[in-house]
Amino acid sequence: MTRTVSNTLLRLFRVAIASVLIAGSAAQAQDVTLTSRDGTIELTGYLLTFDGEFYRVDTEFGILTIDSSGVSCDGPGCPSLGPFVAELTISGAHNMGAVLFPALVEGFALRKGYALKREEIQGVGTLYSLLEGGTGQEVARFTIKLTTSSEGFADLLSQQADMVLSMRQATTRERSLARDAGLGDLRIARQSRVAALDALVPIVSPGNPVTKISISQLAAIYAGKIQNWSELGGEDAPITPYMMDIEEGFGPVFMQDVIAAQGATLSDRVVIHPTSRTLADAIARDPFGIAMTTYTQRGSGEVVELSGGCGFSVHASRASIKSEDYPLTMPMFLYLPERRLPQVGREFLSYLRTDSAQFVTRRAGFVDQALTRQSIRAQGDRMANAVSTAGEEVTLEELQRMVRTLNGHERLSISFRFEGGSTLLDAPSRSNVALLAEALESGRFDGKQLSFIGFSDGQGAAEQNRNLSERRARAVRDQVLAQLEAFDPARVQMLIDAFGEAMPMACDDSAWGRSVNRRVEIWVN
Template identity: 55%
Template sequence: MIKSIGAALLAALFLFGTVLSVKAQDVTLTSRDSKVELSGMLLGFDGEFYRLATDYGELTIDGSGVLCDGPGCPDLQDYVAELSISGASTLGAVVMPALIESFAQKNDYLTEREEGDDLGTFTYLIRRADDGKLAARFRFRVTNTDEGFADLLADEADIVMSLREIRPDERVRARETGMGDMTGINRSRVLALDAIVPVVSGTNPVRGISPADLAQVLAGHITNWKALGGPDVPIDLHLPDDASGLGQAIVDQLLRPTSLETFTQTAMRHPTPEALAEAVASDTFALGLTSYADRGGTQALMLTGACGFSMEASRRTIKTEDYPLTAPMFLYFPARRLPQLAREFLAFTREPAAQIVIRRSGFVDQTPEEIAVEEQGNRFTNAIAQAGGEITLGELQRMTSTLVPMARLSTSFRFEAGSIRLDAQSRSNVQQLARALEVGQYDARSLLFVGFSDGNGAAEANREIALRRADAVRRAVSEAAVTANLERVDLGVDAFGEAMPMACDDSSWGRQANRRVEVWVR
């Protein structure tokens, strides 16, 4: 119980929140001046803070200000950080282990992997290189995205590996269990980039498909290759496991935008992406949906539009989000304090060394690239071809004279469908660009945030909307770059509205691709 309570002392001592769970036992925490004593069940200790269940609710207490007494008190001298990670096998099988080993090597730790008794479980033991003492245990349960969120909500995981954004019902349940708003800033992180790609055998004559037709195939409304410009034979559809994060991302990005909710029942489901790629590669009339990283020996189809635009998935088009079916790979963590070593590992995942590991693992990293105008394909040619009407020669000349002396950054910003909120990859890009400004990567250079729009509505109104979006992104990046000296870099804004379309405006995918903010540098 509390012997004496002062409002000011409590405000300084007790921080509401949560930390990593450990074995629960009763303890008593006493302030170093012995004026405050608190008893309760120890729920966790992260090396710095205690988490207690008390008569006053769950409290988090700074360990530097108290003494612990009781059978559950941790050994402060030989504290071992504990972290539980659960979710998608795509991340857990290769990327996360590779990142842990790279992090350990950089920070003078030794790693040892222990396989668990259950399939898909293993533990990384992280020891100090100088004395061999155990510093941390990172426990993995590798299953799928749904299982990862279920473990988080059951307080059996600290980090979720996810191939999709958190669903609304998961977000509600997380908030109800005291985990905070999982869509808030610093509650998730884009670890790597990927994309959903339609794939066929190399012997299939079809080389492109529109997103709208692809959705119709998935729903079972198109069943013959003839409707897609191919031979008069049935389509053999191959899809990922519907419980996988990729399978759910396909629903979110292809079916729901067209008000289609269910897949055709004739599709062949595959437990692994390797099995899907092998089946499609060996069947001339198969059509599969998989990730860019796992396309294997198949041929990826271009996404096409009725107006003549097409886009092929590549490392660069995925980075810029010019390819519309991007599929970022996430880490989610609740609003509780993780052990210091775990926080250091999460910080490492944003560093350049981590981006190299991600790229070597077969995924698309988030390192910004500068793309010269001559490397941007037919973008300016398309702008000229689409000119006329409200897009004047003068506006095209202004855009050309502004952008040609500069290079485009692969860091781009797009918005959620029907919303002014940045999409997940773009929210991550805000943090990435802010961090680059903080370390002085663009000192003595100029960054121009350039807004573009779709072609719906009046051209001048679209340009004004695009300009406001560009300014909003610039302000978001500036506010996130807390320690940057912004006097050393010129951050400007401009907009050209619908002058440089990336896709056709006759679909939601095309309009979303066209509504964007690019960053140009010189």
């Protein structure tokens, strides 16, 4: 694990290092030798990075992070004595690196008053040089490598990247390798965050009469088990399924969350296209085609709603994607190693949380994470679902209590969801904890009342579900409070309530429907 060594901590290594020196172990020629100011301690090793304040050196004691103010540096690997230029490499998913992050780097430079020089590097990506506005002095270089999610993680593990852009969560193996390499735990919120949102949507040619489809039917189409539109209530015509490369972008997510989750395998009838643009063009030309693409790159295709056997349907929209009520919402992740970035890198990460960055994200065509509110009047469909699906265990009195509780409140645009059968938040929700905590610390909700409202799926007894949803609401509230550093809880009233299975978002007859229903919402008054 990477460690930060101050002058005091350096002294803790004195005995161990001195014994090595006294024993006459001649240090081999290395990139750098760092010597304490009093000359009593030396560390030799390979310089990995220097951020203008700290050296990061691979030594015989492991990878150490050392305050440059406490040591002098000798050797060919020592940084230049000239003005420090921060070097940051961002590597990963092409979809994020080609459009979203160039826009964010440019927005950051504009916000900080830097002049910007952009250079396209053949076969690599984009290099941005940030220059002081008055002097033209270069202060930072951002290199955005257009690779894949997997290659981004490989670059991080090999010390070739400072940030990873990923269209999926880090795998168990990638997390394990990162821990072994001293890069920390990629699962925790400090090292992973959601940069933007998108969603997988089925699209058809305008005029196709099929406007709703279930996840199981979708999987059956791509498995070759449903081959004619008449089986879905459409015309008597063969279905041509299209999608992009299953190894890139959201392909692996579709294969895992739709195909594999339904116990199916992909049919050889599926037509693969290299880009989302050619995919959208194919649907525009084929009146009997269906394609899996992203919400932000759907072109002129008609988005088909996802439905279930109970009659519920969920429409993909910016609002339903932002709240993750749409079941195939796809977070776009930014992963970081557990090490100190140069100051400009830390400022860039802080910028990504700002309203300015969220505006840039929207302008770039993606779904942002800016906190917005929706009135109870806009919850008509959900309230109707609550009434129509209320079983014997969900009483009229409980439904009336829910309406009274939420009346006059507005629903916040983020939700919190959980790993199956637990109160452990899933990866996007862990990122949402930080978002809400930052909004509270900024004073956005001062003088307001925030209600953490828990809901559940309909599996099991209603009273047990209500109790579980209350525990989940409390767990979310407690995690948000734990994130707050300089915050007086008296500024905002935070309440806990729960209604269990009383207001479902989707049908309980599928795993995805149940996962959508298990949630904690934030209501503001």
